[in-house]
Amino acid sequence: MASSRAGSPIPREVADELERVVARWHQLPLDHALSRAPAVRDVVQSLADEVAGCRRRPPSRVPDLGPATLMHQLQVMVFDLFAGRPDTSSAWVTERLSGIRRSL
Structure with a gap:
C-alpha cells in the first residue's frame, strides 16, 4: 500500500479516486x-x-457548511481515517469515493 505522497497516510489508489471526485465536484x-x-x-x-x-x-x-466546503470536509475525513487507522481497507474507501463520483 503505497501512500499518495511522502508523509501522507492515504494509500495511492484512494488519493487518486479522491482527486477525481474533487475535480468532478x-x-x-x-x-x-x-x-x-x-x-x-x-x-x-x-x-x-x-x-x-x-x-x-x-x-x-x-456541520453542513455548504457545497463550497464539502470537498474539504471529505478530504479531511479521508486523511484522518487513514492517519488514525492505517489498516483501513483502501478498497472500502475507494468504493465509497467511486460511488460519489458515479453519482455526480
Whole structure:
C-alpha cells in the first residue's frame, strides 16, 4: 500500500479516486452540486463516525457548511481515517469515493 505522497497516510489508489471526485465536484453547476450534497454529506459523516471510533470518542455531527466546503470536509475525513487507522481497507474507501463520483 503505497501512500499518495511522502508523509501522507492515504494509500495511492484512494488519493487518486479522491482527486477525481474533487475535480468532478468543482465542475458541477451549483444546482447540481446542491442536489448531490446530501449523499456526499452522508459519506463524510460515515467517515467521521469511523474516525471517532478509532479515537474512542462518541460520533458527532459534521456541520453542513455548504457545497463550497464539502470537498474539504471529505478530504479531511479521508486523511484522518487513514492517519488514525492505517489498516483501513483502501478498497472500502475507494468504493465509497467511486460511488460519489458515479453519482455526480
